[in-house]
Amino acid sequence: MKRYCLALDLKDDPKLIAEYEAYHKQVWPEILKSIHDAGIESMQIYRAGNRLFMIMEVNDTFSFEKKSQADKNNPRVQDWEDLMWNYQQALPFAKAGEKWVLMERIFELASGY
Template sequence: MARYIFTMECKEGSEEEYKARHQAVHPALLQALKEVGITSYSIFMDGNKLYAYMEVDDYHRAMKELETNPANRKWQAFMSDILAMDEKGDPKMYVIDQEVFRLD
């Protein structure tokens, strides 16, 4: 199982709304995340900076499958007003996939 970290940002002033929305994630999205092979997913917040941790067999395949999933598309649209977005209208996200140490 591969482990990934990625960073994102919510718009300044949207921190509480970001947390509130994540207290009520749609069950269809949770199911979709599991269906693409995500076994663990956590998001940490420091101010408006977001740090996500994910365990998944194939990150790139999972993200490609999620791109067309209706539940994920609905969630992404729902979150787009409070996330920092890139020029294509996608959340600004930087993936870190090189793990150099692990203690189990």
């Protein structure tokens, strides 16, 4: 199992943030299926202010390229992404068209340090 951490910002508006969180309490079944089918075994999203932090644990079948291609070919995922973009905004240093930005691990404490 491999872990990826990603970040993204929400628009800094309490009403929009509340709506975004409400959608994530009832994620569309087709979205959950697409996440699972991509090889993502576990996913959590945390929020601090308007900054989001996502943790994904994936199996050996997962790749960002395959997930991106599958998403492009899934109209329901595209509908979800378009809807979510009403609440999200790119990080200041994100590349053009990039939403979630892959984070680099800079520290790890293992047992028995």
